[in-house]
Amino acid sequence: MELLSLVIAALAVLVGAAGQRMIGMGWGLIVTPVVALVAGPLAAVLVVNLYGAIACLIILPRVWHDVDWRRLVWLLVPAVALMVPGLLIARALDTDLLRVIVGAIAVAGVLVSVAVTSTARHSDGPGLRLAAGSSIGLLNASVGMGAPIVGLYSLVSGWHDKTFVATMQPFWALVSSTIVLVRPFVAPEGAPDWPLWGWLALVVPVAAGVLLGDRMAHRVNRTAVRWSIIVCSLLGGVSLMIAGSLALLG
Template sequence: MELLGFVAICVASLVGAVGQRALGMGFGLVTVPVLVLVLGPLPAVTAVNVLGALTSIIVLAQVWRLVQWRRLIWLLLPALAGVVPGILIATSADDAVLKTVVGVLILAGVALSVWMRRSERPLEGDVPVAVTGAVAGLLNGSVGVGAPVLGLYGAVGDWPQRAYAAALQPFFFVLSVTTVVSKTLLDPAGALPWPWWAWLVVSAPLVAGVFLGDRLAGRLPERTARAIILLISLLGGISVLWSGVAALIAG
């Protein structure tokens, strides 16, 4: 890996960590495009999950008391059930077609979320939470980006934004670790042979980003935070769709 590419990963990790702390999500959406360009699609999934797990555990140390653990179970267990099917889909399906379909579905979800926000009636109950978790796990295992669907629920669900953002940290940590272990066993081609010092260097901007995001977190009104999360989901959907369409055209 070239030095310029490694620097780009460090910068993306810094920006992604700021979003992860301030909004509860955003690390994967910021870093995945850079990681794919520098490392390639398969190692990028491993890298974003390892770095995302580290970021989430750092953030969790700051927001532990805000986590609503009962609701987290409804989100996490279906997500874990979706990881392995997602990996199997990724290993058997055409990568370009898969990303194109996922991108279109995410954009459709964003449009639906915008429409639902106008009604001022949030989605209530545990069933929408469980469905969100299952889809997020499926997408995380297949294309390495489960955050957009979590953002869609965050924009229209009845989970208070600060509590939801806190719950996403143990969620992302467990989901990321599960994805890395499962992918290593089922798809060894996605392994990332970085030396130990490379992981240590990348950890520095992660820590810095979390502390910068901590300063922003308390200044964002809930309505504004939800709107930003919806925008991040939109950009994530566009990124995934563009990646798929570009691969289809090139192929």
């Protein structure tokens, strides 16, 4: 079972890394539901943040000159401030209940994103940035699902250009690295029972996904990629909700 969960996680990591490079999102939306389903929601928090930081660090040198540093700070500070409360929430909740919560957030994120996309009105400002950063930090630390908030913020603010893709790389690298460093002291339980070679091997699909996304970034239809990620996220979220609900009822 551990080997199967590792193989499935590797496939999710490959797709998530490619999406992250192409459109600045997709990592958490793809990897979190899949890993939460096969290895548990606490495992998903660790895997998503550990390898997400690696993926973003690989991408960052190629997009460094397009980073919006001011907007990065607005989002990053509240995100970091809410990490410890998020980890404490993850530690306190039942595993199957966490599965339902992760699935519900994934589905809600998709539905809200689609709804917001249908309007042309955009707004942005310090209040929205602080709220978005706080929500991202809390949800990413507790259930590994800060990505829907990032997508929602980009839609509400109208932030869709190349600076969004660039800025998300140092943002996720810093957020994810901090969670990985803090987690052993706050919520050390729930790591996947994979052999050391498995943890090391997962770096390969991360790098491969980034390279694939880099090659495809200027060739694919960004709208098609975004909708593919949305569909995968929706399927993963529904699967998690069903699995968690059945376990709770049983």
